[in-house]
Amino acid sequence: MTIKKIKYHRVYEDVIEQIENLILEGNLAPGDVLPTERELAQAFGISRGTLREAFRILEREGLIETRPGGGRFLSKNLNKAEDKSRIIENIERATIIELLEAREIFETGIVELAAKRATEQDILEIETALEKWGKIDSDSDDPTSPDQAFHLSIAKATHNVVLVNLIDLHMDLLQKTLNKTVDIPGRKDEVYKEHFNILQAIKEKDPSKAREAILYHLKQVKQNILSTTNGR
Amino acid sequence: MTIKKIKYHRVYEDVIEQIENLILEGNLAPGDVLPTERELAQAFGISRGTLREAFRILEREGLIETRPGGGRFLSKNLNKAEDKSRIIENIERATIIELLEAREIFETGIVELAAKRATEQDILEIETALEKWGKIDSDSDDPTSPDQAFHLSIAKATHNVVLVNLIDLHMDLLQKTLNKTVDIPGRKDEVYKEHFNILQAIKEKDPSKAREAILYHLKQVKQNILSTTNGR
């Protein structure tokens, strides 16, 4: 039997959940005013202070708005507000396979764009990132952040903030798993070579060559990950 | 002179900002224990209750962790915690051009995958979504959500949660702008036709045909948007 962490129960979290449920069940409509702090506190059987902690969170998430002296009411765009944080949470729960698959799709697009658009300055930054990767020795504590930096520098060459941030997010989520693959003997040099080829294609402004280079790289990464994990 | 909205000043927001600054300036390192509630409250010159409201937020954002009876300490991965919410904010600030460009990249990948993987059930759901789009009349108040549903149903056919959520996010962000393009005379029927072609290609399990169909559709969408806006 596995050992479960005992999670401390916070009252305010219950309250948040209950209020969220009320909203989702449609018992409360956008724009509706909520009962007063004092009423709700009594109804929930908790103190005003605790209730307000819950409201602070709901406020931050955009579910409710507060008019001091006036009252609290549901904000109009309740669904979207919550969706956005949920989207990231959903992505976090994805399997590595799914992440890699998505990454393959948009990183091929990124390198193609980068090959078309990279300025001399962009290329310089990619080179710098590549060199940092070359310098790390395997005892270094965090070998993936240079890798992140390399892929990020390429994304930046597209001059598209959406693509930059998507890669950013993905590298973050993959980081823990990627760490393990660097330990594979000889893998570090291979990665350097693969990165080098990508850079080369971008320098030559050859989108299809860049595409092939990143596809090969991602294929290797995938293989290495699968050999060190069980796919989650 | 323009009239500025008077923003109500919440004490707890100040506290959050100050603590965040302390962290960013490096005066506090990951893992460090924070002073006790009582000490900090006194230092800030506020009550414990207010201070705790601030901590609730910081806790939710993953910056700090709390051990009841133990104390509060900075969580190890402070940078990432904040990054994640920032990533979405960054994407929200992107121009429409950038959004469309990114979407082109990964929606082509999505339809290709969908064409390979769609089950009969998936195709049924895409058809249903398409029919709903056919039924709306232009006076309807929200013509884009059927459009969203269509593209979302295709993403679902990839059986990859990452791709589903990425499309979800993008459609959300594009929604406001897309609304306008439907008003263009005759555009509604064209969109139906374009959607139909995409579905057809998926039914035929023909990835490259699906790719062409979505590329054509996105090209049209882009043109229509550019004709109704000025690119932001």
Next chain:
DNA sequence: GTGGGTAATTGGGTGATCCAATTCCATCGG
């Protein structure tokens, strides 16, 4: 040392209390 018990510390939560902004309504003036 090790284990266990005890006291101090710390966050969790409550309730009474005051303040400031908002809302509501009765009142007054035209």
Next chain:
DNA sequence: CCGATGGAATTGGATCACCCAATTACCCAC
């Protein structure tokens, strides 16, 4: 009759004193 006005009640913002439960630190017996 109707709109402006000026309190009074209401409501969220914040504080303070207080108690509880979990954690921690420490000392002592073995």
